[in-house]
Amino acid sequence: MSSRNSPRIYIVNSHQEHREQLHKVLARLYNVISFEDNQSVIEAMRLKLPDLVIVDDRVLENGRGCLTDKRNDEALSGVPFIITGNSLPADVLGPDSASELDAYLSRPFSKNQLFTRIGDQLSRGTEQAWEQLPDLEKSALQRTVEDFLVLSDAIEAKEPLNISETSESCQPLVEAINNNRIQGVLDGVKGHHNYTYVHSLRVATYLSVFGHAIGMRDDELLTLSTGGLLHDVGKMVTPQDILNKPSKLEGDDWEIMKSHVDHTKDILDRTPDVNAGIVVIAMQHHEKLDGTGYPQGLAGKELSELARMAGIVDIFSALTDERAYKPAFPAEKAFAILADLGDKMDQKLIKVFRHTLETAHVYAHV
Ligand SMILES: [Fe+2]
Ligand SMILES: [Fe+2]
Structure with missing residues (x-):
């Protein structure tokens, strides 16, 4: 509503x-x-x-x-x-x-x-406001939104994606993260109305901040950013009706929503030079440690650290995003929900992520 x-x-x-x-x-x-x-x-x-x-x-x-x-x-x-x-x-x-x-x-x-x-x-007004931001934040936002348009054109035309172009567009975002300048990026994307873009950029940002905190650098961070930006590209094929449905998805609607991972797989399959990290982020961010996730129902050790990180960040970003039908939850509430997921998630890694946001000073205003 x-x-x-x-x-x-x-x-x-x-x-x-x-x-x-x-x-x-x-x-x-x-x-x-x-x-x-x-x-x-x-x-x-x-x-x-x-x-x-x-x-x-x-x-x-x-x-x-x-x-x-x-x-x-x-x-x-x-x-x-x-x-x-x-x-x-x-x-x-x-x-x-x-x-x-x-x-x-x-x-x-x-x-x-x-x-x-x-x-x-x-979103025109929001994008115009980016012009006033410092160069690093401005290019992190402008480059990724431009790339998102290129991605959606390629997907509509059923063409392969250009992964190196997407990675390049993530370079300013990685630099912003290296310089602890993510608040401007997260604030800047608020109010943008391409929800898949907003969610993907937030996942890319949080995932890279998380990676940076546990010692990842350079190409590894670029993989996390690129993987984050691409993790839900299959949603560009999902009907907007389903993506924007205010109520809990059930039955066929839920099956259609889940199939965004299959669409992502098709898109990545026809794309050359996709590195393994990007594939893990895209294909496993909905898997759960107890085997109840999708699409494969992987469990325990089958889920690498990267897949576990992507799963945590994906849920955290969705909960703290503002949608037309729900306010943005504060970080505290998002972490309470993640804690309630118990054995489904890697609770130790969740603590690390929480600590990461606290030390990056973004915890209070995600
Ligand atoms: Fe997803
Ligand atoms: Fe997602």
Whole structure:
């Protein structure tokens, strides 16, 4: 369910059925208000600015309408628009469209395409704020988010990933970790709406901090960062409906969620030069010491230290992440939940991780 803090999205669509369908799909995650015509949405925007407007090209009369109004009105011009339609963007947006940042989504579009585009548009402000960060934090965030776009394009085209490119994009993150400058990275990613990116970057960061604390350096840290960034790439194939479901996943939904590891395997199988550490992180982060994990049900000594670390960090990151339907849990609560998992997890390593965060001074504000 959307909460009071969920982003506010206005839908403008003169086609009643399409408008209602879109409203229904988005209302679970966002505060949505629907409008039939240009005038009413512009009036509503003047009363309360939304975070995003999704406008159908059928209401953009001759490429005009509310899009032109918002461009000409300074108070409204910063609101991102997504335009949905049948024609090519240039037909709708006019000759100046190349310089516009508004996004276009061709009908018919999938829910996944819709949610991805919404995430990109809602994140624009967060990404712009990175410009103000010191160089190291800025490049750690910018390089990884750029790489994430490259990864998602490659996955959609069913092409191999370029592992050395991803490793290179993680280099500033490793440097930030070497210099104990992770707080700016963790703070910077808050508010970004590509959840798989947010989660992956946080896992990459915590995993590398953990590795650094137990003596790993250089290439080993780069493997942890790269593995962290790639550990859930299979989720790019998982339907957004399932990824964003506010309730506990059961039955088929849970099977589909678990299959993200199989998708990751397919993606890594067609990718050359993936080192063993990355494979372990990606394939074993959901395994449990007592054999109740997935996909293989590995147990005890079958789980290397790296797999155990990845499992701890994955759960910790998920618990301390803010989602549309749940607040971020404080570290204290996350560690209490990890302790409750008892024999499923390596409790000794959990203590080391906890100590790591305390000494890195990030414990109080994960
Ligand atoms: Fe996962
Ligand atoms: Fe994960």
